Amino acid sequence: MRSPKDFFAPLAVGAPQPLRQIPVRPSRMIHFFDPGNEKMAAKIPSLAGKVDVLLGNLEDAVRADRKEAARAGLVSVAKATDFGRTQLWTRVNSLDSPWVLDDLSTLVTEVGDRLDVIMVPKVEGAQDIHYVDRLLAQLEARAGLTKPLLVHAILETASGVANVEEIAGASPRMQGISLGPADLAASRRMKTTRVGGGHPGYLVRTDPVGEDLAEGRTTYQQDLWHYTVARMVDACAMHGILPYYGPFGDIRDVVACEDQFRNAFLLGCVGAWSLHPVQIDIAKKVFSPAPEDVAWSRRVIAEMGDGTGAVMIDGKMQDDASVKQCRVVVELAEELAADDPELAAAYDAATKEIQS
């Protein structure tokens, strides 16, 4: 564990200075692709500039005999593509695999200046981040990089959840954390067989109305991921890094995907993964504040003046705490709108409408 005094010192001679704040860049969707799959890789130039993050996946979903092709494919894509405003991330293989050392050394050495974030799967505790942190510093120094690579952890083991606060604060490289519901379910010995989303058996039932226990009792499906997402959000907020919902595996069910993403958004997440092109626009819609919420928030901020005291707006009490929530919405909206003229116009139109 580093002492507070040297927390921001580089971990290798010649490595770049760690950042004190996570750069503000949209990351509503982290779009996964297999760089060794020629059909998918061919789609990357047309997605660059349109999605917030493109992530070359080297871990699960890439067959063992395709690991090297995926790594080489990512080097080619990284060199050949003009990413514009889009960030390039990668998910390397897990730290207990035979591939991760070559993943990190090849990528940092050959395309470290093109990469923004390295996603590390199956993180169990701060020790995993410390290992990657030092190794990245050595590789950055060797490659002569001037910008530090950031690290994103996937929360997908029971031990990772138990240690999520120390993971979030383990290094100034920590950019964020995503929920990995499939591996996490297996690690916890949950009895689900899905990649994210709910389960019809996880429910609550209204009380019996008469003698017949089976009649007239409504059931409500519950969210299997609420505890984990909420805990991850708190850990991230405490350490000034960003929380994300992970994957939603039922590609066909765009309705439930939108619901799952929105639950995460409302709880504090800034984005989710898209596994298929059809999920890109869902994430964009859900993780951009709605124009009417932005307009309302701007109105509350304007009417609250210096932000103290209490006022009534349309029958609702507003005070120091509600104006802070409105500032969260407006700050996010303005960060996203700075990069997206269509969104900026939608926010301005809704604000004009509420004023008239």
Ligand SMILES: CC(C)(COP(=O)(O)OP(=O)(O)OC[C@H]1O[C@@H](n2cnc3c(N)ncnc32)[C@H](O)[C@@H]1OP(=O)(O)O)[C@@H](O)C(=O)NCCC(=O)NCCSC(=O)C[C@](C)(O)C(=O)O
């Ligand atoms: C689901 C699959 C198999 C359906 O693939 P498909 O080919 O059957 O789908 P399609 O609808 O037929 O595809 C239409 C077109 O889109 C292309 N396409 C399809 N997907 C993409 C994509 N992502 N990016 C760019 N292009 C894509 C595809 O190649 C095809 O191109 P074509 O029209 O030229 O024939 C496919 O979409 C896929 O492999 N997606 C990525 C899967 C992945 O990365 N999984 C790992 C993340 S989830 C995870 O690891 C869990 C976690 C966190 O670790 C834990 O919870 O534990």
Ligand SMILES: [Mg+2]
């Ligand atoms: Mg996983």
